[in-house]
Amino acid sequence: MVSKRKSFLVLAFVFLFLVSIMAAGCGSTKPAATTTQGTSGGPAKVVNVGWSGPLSGGAAIYGQDTVEGLKMAVDEINGQGGITVSGQKYTINLITLDDQYMPNMTATNARRLRSENKVPVIFTPHAGGVYALQEFNLEEKFLIIAHSADPQIAERGNKLTFVAAPPFSGQPEPFSKVAMEKYGKKVALVPATHKYAKDWTTTFVSVWEKLGGQVTGNFAVDYNKETDFYTYVSKALATKPDVLFVGGPSKPTAMIIKQARQLGFKGGFILMDQARLEEMEKVVPLSDLTGCIGMMPLHKMPGPGVSKFVEDFKSKYNGKLPTFHHAGNYMAMKIVARGMEKAGTVDDAAKIFEGMKQIFPIKEVGFPYELTGINSNGSLQVEEAGVMVVDGKYGPPIPISVKK
């Protein structure tokens, strides 16, 4: 009988453990204080803004990056006494809820943020979550701030969606031209298999073929599940390409490039923008990334705004190097804050969005990028740039034209 009791105990333990895992996944809410003391005298009110994204699971790092960017902007704004809306001081309180990258949970979180915290804006850093929120944000009257390069988000014509990251659709053409000129017109595809990668690949292939290039084959591979890429890369290289198109999470992408070189590939690489050279450098030395064409790392972008942001960020987060995810969210939060000031309201999402559209152009040191405006479908116009690694060093910027 003892063993039965013991086994019951073990079962109970396992059950409790599972429950504790699930509970841990539910994220945390900071209690929203109603009033705090503003630095400029007089009681400042608090305006809540919401965020829903991955804080646990495989995409947790990405989610944390976007939150770090937002927090930096919030701390900066609150440190200066908050925002002034129609003569009233407000400090910003960011409430973050974990959705584990799952759109259904983004929707649940948004309803909770709206009913409990009355947030006028909700940030979400993934396309799936944005789609889910677009189903009901007009009824519930909140503004979605989408940090995603998926071009379809803007194309859906939702009037309360601000796309804070430029769509990827501007990148394939300049990248393809540089690759064709330097290496040749035959490309083999070894992209990842998730939806964003598939969309990117489709766009890339149509651009490549339009420019007179040839695709030797598609050898898509799940970057998160495969233990070894040799099989795929060997097969891709057997088609004798001049260029390999790769891209998924940065570090597995770096491994693919390393393995392609080991297998004797001499051509160039075009990187889907999910793979970031500054992250790849942590796994494979830059000298082995020669021939890669991808997005320019944030800290290599020219301009005083970028260098100030990078320095401020590093001193705030223990020397960590910021990426575009940090900078994009940092700018988005500041744009929202100014939009509230301009609109004279912290409740009405539509008016806030209208206010945001009126604060451009922005060209000042407090913003890492020069911003020209928000276009008619709600996308922020950011001038990003690409780069090719030449002889183990970053080459000159490759301009990326943003479709107006």
Place this chain on the structure above:
Amino acid sequence: MDLFVQQLVNGLTLGSIYCLVALGLTLIYGIMEVPNFAHGHLYMIGAYVTLFSMTLYGLNYWLSSILAGIVLGIVGVLMERIVFHPLRHAPSSNKFIAAIGAMMFLEALARVLWGSDFRSMPAVYDQVVLIGGIRVTEQRIIVIVSAILLMLALNLFLKKTIIGSSIEATAQNREGAGQVGIDVNSVAMITFGIASFLAAVAAALAGPIFLVFPSMGALIIMKAFVIIVVGGMGSIPGAILGGYILGVTESMGATYVSTDYKDIVAFLVLILILAVKPTGLFAEGKR
């Protein structure tokens, strides 16, 4: 032809890793009749131990691998004591659930301690060797050769030492082994220790080729299960042959059928083998 040989070598590299993990799984199954779902996670922890021995303590690759083997051997013994020993008389469903619990615990622990991010092990043997028309890195040759040496050593251990014979005897008939004076408890602990040692060394071998991350264990355990089902649950030659078959089929399937159907081809082979021999290639008749 070059592509064929290249992919054969790629398949053998994969197969070698599969074999080492599947061997541990089949050893444990033979002794305890426990499907140890957490075995892949011991492999994952082994990879982290190797990684940190190299990066934090500056040990060389070989010392780190052996250290990882020893540390994980101890972890394996502890796991047997804490998780499975108390359940030795319990119905098998309890052991089953306990194994799943241990698996989730280890993965959650790894995420808390080391984060979800991909990490890379310093690659020491990264030089490319040209053999005929094919290109192999030194590390891949090390993987293939070490796996064979480890399997030979395991075989000698099982056949030539008293402890090894006790393990085999217990696998054949647990109660009988107990009656002739074999300490079945110690045998269980030793088996877990050896199995975990093999898993950790496999991880140390595979580490420099790929990245280290918390869910790497869940990926390999799937494959290892397929292998021991194909090879016959509890069978050592079955695990070895099954490992190489799966590795080579995956790589050949991807080459000559389609990369999209790589897993489908591998699992089709599994279904075919089971259709012809439902108990697996090397099922033990008596049990």
